[in-house]
Amino acid sequence: MFAATPTPRPALARRAGYGAAVRLDLVPSLDPAAYSYSHEVRVRFSETDAMGIVHHSRYLPYLEEARVEYLRAIDHPYDALRAEGVDIAVLEAAVQYRQPLRFDEVVRVHLVLGAATRTTFQIAYLLTVGQQVRATAVTVHGCVTAAGRPVRLPEWLARFTE
Amino acid sequence: MFAATPTPRPALARRAGYGAAVRLDLVPSLDPAAYSYSHEVRVRFSETDAMGIVHHSRYLPYLEEARVEYLRAIDHPYDALRAEGVDIAVLEAAVQYRQPLRFDEVVRVHLVLGAATRTTFQIAYLLTVGQQVRATAVTVHGCVTAAGRPVRLPEWLARFTE
Amino acid sequence: MFAATPTPRPALARRAGYGAAVRLDLVPSLDPAAYSYSHEVRVRFSETDAMGIVHHSRYLPYLEEARVEYLRAIDHPYDALRAEGVDIAVLEAAVQYRQPLRFDEVVRVHLVLGAATRTTFQIAYLLTVGQQVRATAVTVHGCVTAAGRPVRLPEWLARFTE
Amino acid sequence: MFAATPTPRPALARRAGYGAAVRLDLVPSLDPAAYSYSHEVRVRFSETDAMGIVHHSRYLPYLEEARVEYLRAIDHPYDALRAEGVDIAVLEAAVQYRQPLRFDEVVRVHLVLGAATRTTFQIAYLLTVGQQVRATAVTVHGCVTAAGRPVRLPEWLARFTE
Numbered sequence: 048m049f050a051a052t053p054t055p056r057p058a059l060a061r062r063a064g065y066g067a068a069v070r071l072d073l074v075p076s077l078d079p080a081a082y083s084y085s086h087e088v089r090v091r092f093s094e095t096d097a098m099g100i101v102h103h104s105r106y107l108p109y110l111e112e113a114r115v116e117y118l119r120a121i122d123h124p125y126d127a128l129r130a131e132g133v134d135i136a137v138l139e140a141a142v143q144y145r146q147p148l149r150f151d152e153v154v155r156v157h158l159v160l161g162a163a164t165r166t167t168f169q170i171a172y173l174l175t176v177g178q179q180v181r182a183t184a185v186t187v188h189g190c191v192t193a194a195g196r197p198v199r200l201p202e203w204l205a206r207f208t209e
Numbered sequence: 210m211f212a213a214t215p216t217p218r219p220a221l222a223r224r225a226g227y228g229a230a231v232r233l234d235l236v237p238s239l240d241p242a243a244y245s246y247s248h249e250v251r252v253r254f255s256e257t258d259a260m261g262i263v264h265h266s267r268y269l270p271y272l273e274e275a276r277v278e279y280l281r282a283i284d285h286p287y288d289a290l291r292a293e294g295v296d297i298a299v300l301e302a303a304v305q306y307r308q309p310l311r312f313d314e315v316v317r318v319h320l321v322l323g324a325a326t327r328t329t330f331q332i333a334y335l336l337t338v339g340q341q342v343r344a345t346a347v348t349v350h351g352c353v354t355a356a357g358r359p360v361r362l363p364e365w366l367a368r369f370t371e
Numbered sequence: 372m373f374a375a376t377p378t379p380r381p382a383l384a385r386r387a388g389y390g391a392a393v394r395l396d397l398v399p400s401l402d403p404a405a406y407s408y409s410h411e412v413r414v415r416f417s418e419t420d421a422m423g424i425v426h427h428s429r430y431l432p433y434l435e436e437a438r439v440e441y442l443r444a445i446d447h448p449y450d451a452l453r454a455e456g457v458d459i460a461v462l463e464a465a466v467q468y469r470q471p472l473r474f475d476e477v478v479r480v481h482l483v484l485g486a487a488t489r490t491t492f493q494i495a496y497l498l499t500v501g502q503q504v505r506a507t508a509v510t511v512h513g514c515v516t517a518a519g520r521p522v523r524l525p526e527w528l529a530r531f532t533e
Numbered sequence: 534m535f536a537a538t539p540t541p542r543p544a545l546a547r548r549a550g551y552g553a554a555v556r557l558d559l560v561p562s563l564d565p566a567a568y569s570y571s572h573e574v575r576v577r578f579s580e581t582d583a584m585g586i587v588h589h590s591r592y593l594p595y596l597e598e599a600r601v602e603y604l605r606a607i608d609h610p611y612d613a614l615r616a617e618g619v620d621i622a623v624l625e626a627a628v629q630y631r632q633p634l635r636f637d638e639v640v641r642v643h644l645v646l647g648a649a650t651r652t653t654f655q656i657a658y659l660l661t662v663g664q665q666v667r668a669t670a671v672t673v674h675g676c677v678t679a680a681g682r683p684v685r686l687p688e689w690l691a692r693f694t695e
Contacts, residue, residue: 096583097585
């Protein structure tokens with residue numbers, strides 16, 4: 048049900064501490080039906096820039112907010128995760144800005160998990176306003192201890208990436 | 210002198226309005242000597258998050274600040290560019306977070322231009338603190354009119370991507 | 372119904388272009404019943420800092436989001452206002468941080484308008500989480516043209532500050 | 534040498550945990566000569582908003598950066614302070630926006646300490662671009678333990694507020 052459709056790609060980069068297994072494998076679909084969860088965010092004025100559109104750095108907090116709401120929706124709220132001593136670090140993030148977002152627009156952030164390894168997983172995103180595609184994105188995550196050492200994905204999380 | 214070393218890669222995505230030519234071609238080198246310009250940024254407390262490190266969204270403004278200083282350094286300040294009616298839009302951005310950045314650290318942002326097409330170009334980045342690599346990144350840019358329509362790269366800009 | 376209870380205070384400062392009439396007159400009440408509107412915001416992880424709490428600069432976008440929702444609620448959405456050629460500038464902002472806000476908390480931002488002059492008005496805010504007071508704030512606003520010249524408050528706006 | 538010129542004012546608010554002693558006492562002078570330290574910040578594009586000017590929330594990180602540089606300049610870097618188990622919390626912040634700041638402008642942030650009590654102190658700020666006054670501000674700070682409990686100001690800090 049949460050299956051993404053990873054298209055094999057050569058590694059974007061080898062990562063010290065994470066080895067050759069980490070790479071941006073997911074290719075985000077433009078079809079909302081390919082995603083397992085979605086969350087709405089309304090653009091704040093403080094997120095716009097002097098070009099009159101949402102600054103490109105401001106998309107990443109939207110993705111993060113959607114991740115947090117997703118974890119709550121699947122009954123594994125982020126706070127509970129941190130209480131277990133596990134943090135979810137962001138190892139990589141890539142965004143494609145297709146059409147700008149503007150002040151006061153309501154953005155639907157679709158997401159789906161995939162491409163899990165023993166210690167990492169990926170999330171693909173599609174951002175839409177009404178029927179229009181505005182952006183796609185992929186983030187790569189690793190589970191780490193409070194001290195920052197990579198640890199195995201919790202079993203429930205591994206399951207959601209299948 | 211400003212030549213990057215694009216390693217051919219399959220397209221991350223085809224982009225409406227920019228066609229098949231746009232893709233994250235550049236693979237950032239881990240060697241500072243591969244870059245043509247660098248700029249220092251000191252981490253602000255307001256850029257950290259509750260994990261005690263710089264929030265991953267806050268790297269993008271560092272890259273942008275380095276781009277602006279680069280344009281000034283090559284005598285094509287961004288303001289002059291905008292006065293000519295040309296804006297440089299961000300079409301894509303990808304960051305790899307290798308080691309966290311912390312409050313008050315001085316980050317050197319190295320950059321090099323490359324992979325130009327008729328209307329787009331790319332920049333590869335390396336972020337270091339002292340001798341340590343902290344992150345790499347690639348951004349893809351397109352020149353657009355104030356109304357957002359893609360236009361040819363100015364000749365001088367095309368030259369810097371060779 | 373929208374009446375605030377301005378407690379006269381000496382001017383915080385005389386303002387070039389706005390003269391002696393501008394000052395932080397409102398003293399925010401700690402009683403939610405003293406406010407005419409409220410709006411909920413959930414704290415994002417990206418808004419926290421290395422002290423583990425919401426960074427003090429991040430309260431201002433919460434206030435702004437509440438203002439925007441308030442204008443929508445009273446049928447004068449900000450976009451319509453801007454279409455009339457009127458912008459609402461922030462002339463002054465003051466926040467008192469009483470108890471920290473933390474990641475994932477749901478903050479209720481209460482607001483009430485008051486202290487209008489011919490070209491300015493003020494808003495008092497109370498930020499609560501459950502029954503707890505976390506912060507109070509006041510902002511002073513001026514209506515300006517797109518070119519930044521002060522203009523009379525629209526009549527409907529003046530009415531809401533009575 | 535670091536003496537500010539606090540103009541007595543009625544308390545903006547009584548603060549739970551800090552008592553009646555806390556209030557915005559300082560009235561920032563418009564004369565740069567009244568300040569004991571200054572630090573330059575260049576406006577980033579990411580700090581502008583769709584009105585084409587720096588978003589009002591973005592001034593607070595400028596003030597914070599200036600505070601951090603000031604502590605370094607007087608040989609009491611913030612890191613050393615935190616290593617002693619003392620954090621400097623922001624209890625209150627007030628900004629007056631007199632003339633907008635724009636992209637790429639170099640802002641000089643002047644500051645001076647004053648109005649110390651046993652556990653709190655205040656800082657007045659003047660923001661200038663060239664000879665022009667753009668904003669003034671006051672922040673109120675309290676020294677707290679890592680657990681957030683108010684503690685006496687370190688002796689050296691009390692001295693700098695005289």
